[in-house]
Amino acid sequence: MKKSTMMVNTLLPVVLGVGLLVGMVWRTCMPFVVLPELDVIAMVGITLIALVLEYYMVGKVKRSWVLQILLAAVTFGGLGMAAGAPGVGMNTFLVGAIAFAILTFVFDSMVARLEVTTDKKCAVIPTAFVLYLACQCFMGMF
Amino acid sequence: MKNKIVTPILAIVIAAVVLLGGKAILSGTAEKNVEIARNKIMCALLPGSTSFAPEEFDAEANSAIQSVYKAENGYVIESTAYGYNGDIVLMVGVSNEGTVTGVTVKDLQETRGLGADALTNVPFLAQFLWTGGDAEIGTNVDALAGATVSSKAVTKAVNAAVGYVTGADTSSAATEWGG
Numbered sequence: 001m002k003k004s005t006m007m008v009n010t011l012l013p014v015v016l017g018v019g020l021l022v023g024m025v026w027r028t029c030m031p032f033v034v035l036p037e038l039d040v041i042a043m044v045g046i047t048l049i050a051l052v053l054e055y056y057m058v059g060k061v062k063r064s065w066v067l068q069i070l071l072a073a074v075t076f077g078g079l080g081m082a083a084g085a086p087g088v089g090m091n092t093f094l095v096g097a098i099a100f101a102i103l104t105f106v107f108d109s110m111v112a113r114l115e116v117t118t119d120k121k122c123a124v125i126p127t128a129f130v131l132y133l134a135c136q137c138f139m140g141m142f
Numbered sequence: 143m144k145n146k147i148v149t150p151i152l153a154i155v156i157a158a159v160v161l162l163g164g165k166a167i168l169s170g171t172a173e174k175n176v177e178i179a180r181n182k183i184m185c186a187l188l189p190g191s192t193s194f195a196p197e198e199f200d201a202e203a204n205s206a207i208q209s210v211y212k213a214e215n216g217y218v219i220e221s222t223a224y225g226y227n228g229d230i231v232l233m234v235g236v237s238n239e240g241t242v243t244g245v246t247v248k249d250l251q252e253t254r255g256l257g258a259d260a261l262t263n264v265p266f267l268a269q270f271l272w273t274g275g276d277a278e279i280g281t282n283v284d285a286l287a288g289a290t291v292s293s294k295a296v297t298k299a300v301n302a303a304v305g306y307v308t309g310a311d312t313s314s315a316a317t318e319w320g321g
Contacts, residue, residue, distance in 0.1 A: 009150035017157030028168045031176040082161040
């Protein structure tokens with residue numbers, strides 16, 4: 001039975017907020033350190049962490065796609081701007097929404113197939129990791 | 143539905159408030175630390191100098207130059223060139239005679255394991271020492287393995303910094319993107 005919840009949209013600002021806060025403190029202490037920008041790859045990683053946490057907390061969920069994608073756009077764009085993260089602009093809203101939509105759709109499809117296996121709880125993390133590597137390879141083509 | 147959406151919105155608002163607060167609290171310290179760190183780096187890039195003053199420059203005529211700091215025996219110049227995945231920003235120490243005394247990468251977003259190695263690959267960066275705007279990949283500089291475009295961008299930025307001091311035209315076709 002799928003639960004109707006927006007847990008991933010609650011976890012997303014928490015994971016992103018912690019990451020941005022760590023980056024902010026790091027840049028304050030070491031101003032010339034080169035840290036990754038809030039780019040597609042970073043968004044993919046953050047979304048996958050939130051999705052994995054959501055799976056362990058509530059299992060399979062029923063999504064309100066439009067609302068959840070809008071919330072993801074506000075999360076990436078709004079929090080990125082609030083933190084003054086390098087590389088963040090108006091396009092972050094759009095890129096964040098697209099990255100979230102694609103990742104969540106693909107991840108949900110994979111999880112639906114993992115449900116039939118006996119070790120589904122362990123399989124979710126490697127699945128997310130492989131998905132992250134696949135996105136990195138895909139981005140490397142451009 | 144109404145109840146479901148309240149928690150995510152609340153989480154976004156709380157995270158934004160925490161980040162804005164953190165930025166406000168840390169901004170003073172961050173600015174101070176930037177100055178201290180910049181001065182330390184510039185002293186290393188231009189040995190023998192202790193005080194650096196920002197110098198005005200013609201940004202239109204020197205599009206690759208981001209900022210210039212003048213010292214007694216030379217300049218420290220922040221120059222930039224487009225790499226494989228975005229701008230590569232360097233800090234280059236150049237003596238009054240127009241020779242490179244130090245190079246460090248300030249910012250880049252190149253591919254990890256390839257172009258991003260320019261950040262930490264000391265033998266690669268050391269090749270630019272004592273060059274005088276004549277650095278060229280394949281001639282007197284060996285490119286990073288698998289990162290020719292990034293290497294050319296670094297070379298272009300170093301030559302641009304020297305060119306600013308000597309006034310020479312360093313926009314050689316051999317250091318253009320992919321050229």
